[in-house]
Amino acid sequence: MSGPVMDPRLAPPFPQAALPILQNTQLRKNVAHATDVIQTKRNRLVAEKQDWQQLRSAAAAIRAHVLANLAHYLEEFEKNCTAAGGVVHWARDAAEARQIIIDILREEKATEVIKIKTMTSAEIQLNPSLEKAGISAVETDLAELILQLGDDEPSHIVVPALHVNRQQVREIFARRMSLPQLPDDPEALAAAARTYLRKKFLSVPTAISGANFLIAENGSVAIVESEGNGRMCLTLPRTLITLAGIEKVLPRFSDLEVLLQVLARSATGERLNPYNSLWSGVVPGDGPQKFHVVLLDNGRSEILGRKVERQTLQCIRCAACLNTCPVYRQTGGHAYGSPYAGPIGAILTPQLEHMQHAQSLPYASSLCAACYEVCPVKINIPEVLIDLRAKVVDQEREEASRWTDPMYMGMKAANFVFGSASRFRLAQRFGKLGLRFFTDKDGWIRKLPSLGARWTLSRDLPGMPDQTFRDWWAEREARGGKEAR
């Protein structure tokens, strides 16, 4: 089975990718169930928090403050992490980050590496590069393991295998772990993963993690998780490599009092995640004695310089916007063609691609703003979506192919028609005449030809009324401003 394309450079546009997924009723059922469960838990725990809005405001302000002073806090983090025994590396783009990690692993003579779920490693497509370098990566998060063994791709930022159900997990584990008798209850499946991974934890001496937060004040890294696979990877190996985007930094340790509270409630509907780990550099006698941090730019400094878009970098990857999004809830994550799905993916992915790929994603939204409402760091996603749409249109305006693009020509024509009252009146008259052929007896249009068919594919359109507003107004004026009887 070949998995969905999750490289924004190769993935088909969103509407095209979404079409086959919408036919997959099993996947849609799985996605709807999972997002419903998380949302219910999240809403209950947010409702019990009397100071939720104050926490949101503080979280948003902390993240915005970091971005405004990013160079300062990155320097502070680097200084303190280095002083604590960590080695800090800087990567301008994905290729550089991959090379740095591979070089470290080669120096360690690693043939295998255990990984904690990290979005950033998916962003830089680390695993395929490791394979090419002869290093096999073992995902230790249960969901990531399911996907890795099933040759599948993540479809959610927090629960990446939410599109797979227990029978599918059973089939994958039975086949890949050679356990033909494995039952399909979640308990037994988790136990199988525990046994399978325990050997890896105890024997593989090198680990790769992401980071939820980097603390500038003392150069420490914070990771939140539920299963304990994170603690295993952070504690047992001799060498640890942490890959993090440059925007992940927080000023002080105590800022976690805000961020941990909003993250846990938003991500999984818990008061705090079962496990949070914090460490600074290398601690003699406890955990890995070699520690590397790879700080990744990969388009982030460019986003930082854009007025409206900067807020994209406030994101703490809780995925609340995915769970609430009426578009994501129908398609799941694969349609987005990027590890970052949903509303946040729709604004982050094209920007990480320097607006050269994934330009269909800012349109994968109804602009209903449910995402903004739940965002724990108050990212105004609709505002960014609209601004990115403008950027996409600006690009299209420069393209030579625009003259053969029906959408572009249609917009040009609309621009011409709407530009003058008399042209508009004329167009209304002809439109009424033309649409009459497609209008049913009850006054509704259900099927339009050519381009218009895309509109009527999923919605009906009211036919043109006999009298337009302009006609009515003109008639009213002629009568001296009195209502028609």
Next chain:
Amino acid sequence: MTNSRQAIFDNVRAATKADVDRYEDIPRNYIRAGGLDSQGRIHLMTERLHEYGADVVECSSADIRQTIFRQLHLGKKHQIVIPAGLLPAWLDSGANWLVDQNLTHEQIEACDGVLTASSAGVADSGTIVLHHGAEEGQRVISLLPDFHLCVLRASQIVETLPEYFSRFPEPPRLATYISGPSATADIEMTRIKGVHGPRFLSVIIVRDDF
């Protein structure tokens, strides 16, 4: 590599050169301190731990040794790993204590359980905080065994997370916050206890608050 560092810093500085945003101006009108008394905090902490499926008992300062022994005995836990700095007065001679001094991961894993103290408890979220000092031990001992018996003094329990951070203005070198035993909801959002960390968490709250 140095070039990359320079390039990133140049870009970041250029992107933020006009920004003025002071740390002091961050609004912090969220709830910092809770309103519960000691009894209320213990009650809430216990309730939360029960929600996670953890076991909770209370004892007086004088009864710590007996309570530890009873809890281990009830759970049929014999071989117990302990951090080197644990108070000898806690250790009943009836149990088989294995002090964490140069133990291999395999030796630690083979134990029935681990006994540690803790640095703080946060009642609101039912969180046990370990800073991995002498009484709490290195991280691996409270990770590999399947059973974690944790002693929490009532005076260490705060109500809210911000209160914990006020208590420790100096960031710890290491910290683990445990809010319930290892769990996953990755398969059909069904919560399953115990994937990798200890499956059983048992907490002894010592009433040193009288």
